Amino acid sequence: MALTLDVEGPAAPPRLNGELVFEEPWEGRSFAMAAALADGGLFTWDEFRDHLIAAIDHWESAPVGEYRYYERWQEALESVVEQCNIVARPEVDELAAAYAARPPGHDHDHQHHDHSH
Amino acid sequence: MADSTTTTDRLPPAVRAEALESLLTERGLVKSEVLDGFINRFVNDVGPMNGAKVVAKAWTDDDYRAQLLADGTGAIKELGFAGPQGEHIVVVENSDDVHNVVVCTLCSCYPWPVLGLPPEWYKDPAYRSRMVREPRRLLSEMGLDLDDGVEVRVWDSSAENRYLVLPQRPEGTEGLSEEELASLVTRDAMVGVAKVSAA
Numbered sequence: 001m002a003l004t005l006d007v008e009g010p011a012a013p014p015r016l017n018g019e020l021v022f023e024e025p026w027e028g029r030s031f032a033m034a035a036a037l038a039d040g041g042l043f044t045w046d047e048f049r050d051h052l053i054a055a056i057d058h059w060e061s062a063p064v065g066e067y068r069y070y071e072r073w074q075e076a077l078e079s080v081v082e083q084c085n086i087v088a089r090p091e092v093d094e095l096a097a098a099y100a101a102r103p104p105g106h107d108h109d110h111q112h113h114d115h116s117h
Numbered sequence: 118m119a120d121s122t123t124t125t126d127r128l129p130p131a132v133r134a135e136a137l138e139s140l141l142t143e144r145g146l147v148k149s150e151v152l153d154g155f156i157n158r159f160v161n162d163v164g165p166m167n168g169a170k171v172v173a174k175a176w177t178d179d180d181y182r183a184q185l186l187a188d189g190t191g192a193i194k195e196l197g198f199a200g201p202q203g204e205h206i207v208v209v210e211n212s213d214d215v216h217n218v219v220v221c222t223l224c225s226c227y228p229w230p231v232l233g234l235p236p237e238w239y240k241d242p243a244y245r246s247r248m249v250r251e252p253r254r255l256l257s258e259m260g261l262d263l264d265d266g267v268e269v270r271v272w273d274s275s276a277e278n279r280y281l282v283l284p285q286r287p288e289g290t291e292g293l294s295e296e297e298l299a300s301l302v303t304r305d306a307m308v309g310v311a312k313v314s315a316a
Contacts, residue, residue, distance in 0.1 A: 019236050021160045026131035028160070029138055031234070032152035035201060042146065045201065046276050053223045060242055069225065069240040074130045078137065087140045095136035096128045 027070040034077050043084050051076035051083070159234050165304035167198045168231035168281060172307065173299035175208075176286040186210060189281060193231055202279055203230035209272060210283040211309070216263055217270045218256065218309030219280040220248040226274035228281050232304055239308065249273065259310045282309040289315040 022028040038045045055075040059067065081087045127133075141147040171193055175182040185192040189206035193199070206228045209217040221227065222245050227235040238244050247255045252269045256262075263269065272280040284306040290298060305311035 021234050022156070024131065026134040028156040029152060030130070030134045031159070032155035033134070033138060033141060033147055035155045036147050036151050037141070039201070040146070049224060049226070049276060052225070056224055056242075063242075067242055068130075069237070071130045074134055074137075078133065081137070081141075086144070086146065087137060091140055092133060092136050093128070095139060096132045099132040099135055100128050 022070075024070075027073075030070055030074045030077060034073070034080075037081070037086075042086060043080050047084075048076065048080050051080040055079065159229070163198075163200070163229060164233035165231075165302075165307060166299070167196075167233075168228075168304070168307045169299040169302035170295075171196055171198070171231055171281070172283060172302045173295045175283055176298055177295050182283075185283070193281075198230040200230045202226070203228060205278050206231065206281055207272075207278045208281045208283050209270070211285045211312075213285075214266070215268050215270060216256075216309065217272060217280075217282045218248060218252060219272050219274060219282060220245060221274035222246070222249055223275075226276070226279055228279035231281055232307060236304070256310060259305075261311055282307050284309075284313045287313050287315040 022031065034048055037043060038048055052073060055072040058075075059072055078087075078089060078092055082089050138147065138149075138152070142149065171185065174196065175185050181192065184195075185208050189208040190199075190203060192208075193203065193206055211217055221235075221239070225235050225240045227239065244255070249271055252271050253263060256269070272278075274280060284302065286298070287301070290301070293301075301313050301315065303311060303313065306313045
């Protein structure tokens, strides 16, 4: 399963020309949410692309830390779903804060449970 | 991170992605197994091996090559490769005189059906800006030294077009089968930051 990434062990996922497609599981989830919502017609790929360009441009206009592509992707996704009245940003903030407050290790179990059925 | 000033109030993307997935799932807009399917497809099934088959066929079949250069998307679809980000694929051919290289200056547009998802360096701000400004120098830093007489053409991907480079078939490969040829073709050669070598 793509979610149980074992980067260094014997169960390491396939690499394309020596590189992981997703460095962390959440990157794959974020990618797939955008792909699935565009596929379902909730927004067009060009609309998402406009938000992605804006998120990348915003970071590049005042770089902080290391450039992380999928962080920009996640920002673009939150921004496009908000603009399309699908999910409001404060809802994401609130639930993410609740998830962040869980005891260490809990989120890992939660994800397994969520996606194993 | 100690130097984060503007993003200190932003929660880690992992929990934000998880929260968004929960909210979208609640609303019936995404399903966990559908997301698993997209991830699985791009981790396991779609990648540069698809593009390599297209290139090898173009090397061994002149009619197909002509068709590929005239209608990239259609010719690629004929080999069974289609899907998101494959709607407008333009194939550009390298020769002794012209070397093509692909970039997306604004974000990360890339022909998914034939190359999979782009590597980190393709999405990197330095690659995106420098490949337009100083392609010859950047290519050299990436290990590809081109003769001064070779014209470098930089193709900037856009909402309309995704580009695939048709590399030159290396010398000494006359006796190889299409399958053997495909195994020589790399992702980097199809983006235009490398050449295909015979061994």
